[in-house]
Amino acid sequence: MDTIWLPQIAQGDGPKYKAVAQSIRSAISSGVLPEGEKLPPVRDLAWKLGITPGTVARAYTILTDEGVLTAEVGRGTFVAPQTELADVPYVPLEIDAVPHGTGGQAYRVNLFSPVLQSIGQAELIKSLLREVAEDPPSGVMHYPGRAGAEAARAAALHWMAGCPLGPVDQDDVVLTLGGQHAILTVMQAVLHGRRPTILVEELSYPGFRRAAELLRADVVAVEMDADGLIPEALAAAAKNSDAQLLCTSPEVHNPTVGFTPIARREEIARVAETCGFQILEDDCYRMGAERGPTYRQLAPERGWYVSSIAKTVTPALRVGFAIAPHGKTAALRRTVEHGMFGLPTPMIDLAAKLLSDARLPALTAHAREIYGEYARTVATVLDGYDIRWRDDVPFVWLTLPLGWRAGAFGQAAEAADVPVRSAEEFAGREARAPHAVRLALNAGVQLQDFGAAIARLRHLLDNPPEQIGV
Known part of the structure; x- marks a missing residue:
């Protein structure tokens, strides 16, 4: 039988899936949710909390990946055998996610191709x-x-x-x-x-x-x-x-x-x-x-x-x-x-x-939601610049301001550990490409690190090199 436990979600500006995940961790640590306890089905918990099923599914997936929970096909999600519960440090999902610079905490965030976040597809x-x-x-x-x-x-x-x-x-x-x-x-x-x-x-x-x-x-x-x-x-x-x-x-x-x-x-x-x-x-x-x-x-x-x-x-x-x-x-x-x-x-x-799996539509819908969140982050951070974006498209088109050429901006973005694709890569060899770049949405890194990477691009846009004329 499903537990009657419900998480207490603190009000705040942070993502709700993180609040759900932390509430589950706390309940397990305090003994409210003992080892082997079955958690409520995703849709039931989402309805009771007034949030989307995708939010609950994302919290469950994070905790399953951490080993805090275990998912059994056809049976449900259970509290896994616990050894020592501790906050799991965030590790970017990208293979090339490495610290930027010598002493900062910014990570290399590759915007060359879109990166999906694992929200349950892997387990399925x-x-x-x-x-x-x-x-x-x-x-x-x-x-x-x-x-x-x-x-x-x-x-x-x-x-x-x-x-x-x-x-x-x-x-x-x-x-x-x-x-x-x-x-x-x-x-x-x-x-x-x-x-x-x-x-x-x-x-x-x-x-x-x-x-x-x-x-x-x-x-x-x-x-x-x-x-x-x-x-x-x-x-x-x-x-x-x-x-x-x-x-x-x-x-x-x-x-x-x-x-x-x-x-x-x-x-x-x-x-x-x-x-x-x-x-x-x-x-x-x-x-x-x-x-x-x-x-x-x-x-x-x-x-x-x-x-x-x-x-x-x-x-x-x-x-x-x-x-x-x-x-x-x-x-x-x-x-x-x-x-x-x-x-x-x-x-x-x-x-x-x-x-044909009945679980797939919800997963793909949640993937769209996540991409939308990342696209809106780009639109917010780059507000005032000429960008084309949609919340159901996994990339953004940025027309560069005067003072930047596409090739030079691409090199500068690479040096800032935020690789992007220049317009030249989408044009013919002899064509004259516009001064623009494509920013693919990388949902494989946490939103805060993705936003920090876009902020580094914003800094470049705000400070074009003097040697490039308008």
């Missing part, structure tokens, strides 16, 4: 891995096959529920080794000829160019405005280059945090139909609900869709998805099967369990 994945190891549905002694991946494809479609993909069923889903592999696979299925051409936004995800290089394809950048690709510029670039594929990210543009409105998407779809090229939509960075139709829905005969779980669950598993336009699934499936036969069967089994 470990428990499901144990289930797979004990009884692997696909077996471990044969090549992967289409039939063995049916449950995983259905689970992937369940995970993408609500995304406006147009008519789709599990047979349309092709499993890939992450989003980048999905992009490469689509290019392999679409591109043909000795020297094909793809189109990208003038600032775009570098992985588009890297995949094109592997396939010896030329890349043509297309002019953008605040709403995304400019249709007239797209049409001109397509006609002049005889392009076969456009790679774009209309929901969350990487790196500018831009969004392409529905009317603009419809114009782009018409240009694609007139000029005869296909559209690859990269949706890997979207964490919230889709705000517009996908190109697969707008242009069913030419819209390819790719996504992954890297930004919302974990990047470690390398699970991605690709969905072809109507009538082209066989070509996409052949590309994967001829290239690698398919995902490893244990990974297929894990994906089937993970993506």
Whole structure:
């Protein structure tokens, strides 16, 4: 039976999950919660305290990681055998988290790529891995096959529920080794000829160019405005280059945090139909609900869709998805099967369990909440500077003030132990990139250390080097 104990949460400015965790520690230390005592279910405790389930889950996860609590799949959360209870010192989760400077307490905070915080995903994945190891549905002694991946494809479609993909069923889903592999696979299925051409936004995800290089394809950048690709510029670039594929990210543009409105998407779809090229939509960075139709829905005969779980669950598993336009699934499936036969069967089994698990939506929702908290911290600390951000996007776009160039600011940020990505990394080799940088949200360090890192960037912005003219 669950304990009738309820934590006493002190009022204050600190995070509520920390208050819940400290109250549990105190109750265990005082003997109110003895060894083996079962704690209330997350949702029950959250309701009684008037806080979100994610807050309670985060407190439980912290204490489980510390060894104060133990979680048993299907049974609940219990007080673990206690030896000596003491406050566990904070250790940043990043591998390269090291003290900044010689005597300060600031840590190196890498803002190069988004970092998810472990809020229960790790324990869920470990428990499901144990289930797979004990009884692997696909077996471990044969090549992967289409039939063995049916449950995983259905689970992937369940995970993408609500995304406006147009008519789709599990047979349309092709499993890939992450989003980048999905992009490469689509290019392999679409591109043909000795020297094909793809189109990208003038600032775009570098992985588009890297995949094109592997396939010896030329890349043509297309002019953008605040709403995304400019249709007239797209049409001109397509006609002049005889392009076969456009790679774009209309929901969350990487790196500018831009969004392409529905009317603009419809114009782009018409240009694609007139000029005869296909559209690859990269949706890997979207964490919230889709705000517009996908190109697969707008242009069913030419819209390819790719996504992954890297930004919302974990990047470690390398699970991605690709969905072809109507009538082209066989070509996409052949590309994967001829290239690698398919995902490893244990990974297929894990994906089937993970993506259909009833606990996953709450975890991903909490991950969005945490990213929102970190994004708002950037907006607060950098108030007054030109930034683009959303509370459901794991990065921020910062246009540098007069006196700073992107390359110099990147070097200064690196010296301050806050690595960022310069706009030059998102532009073509010969392009003229704006003086801007992308700040990825690193939720792998505590919010106070993340805020201190952003404050170091603020100090740089406030004090541009004199030798760089305006």
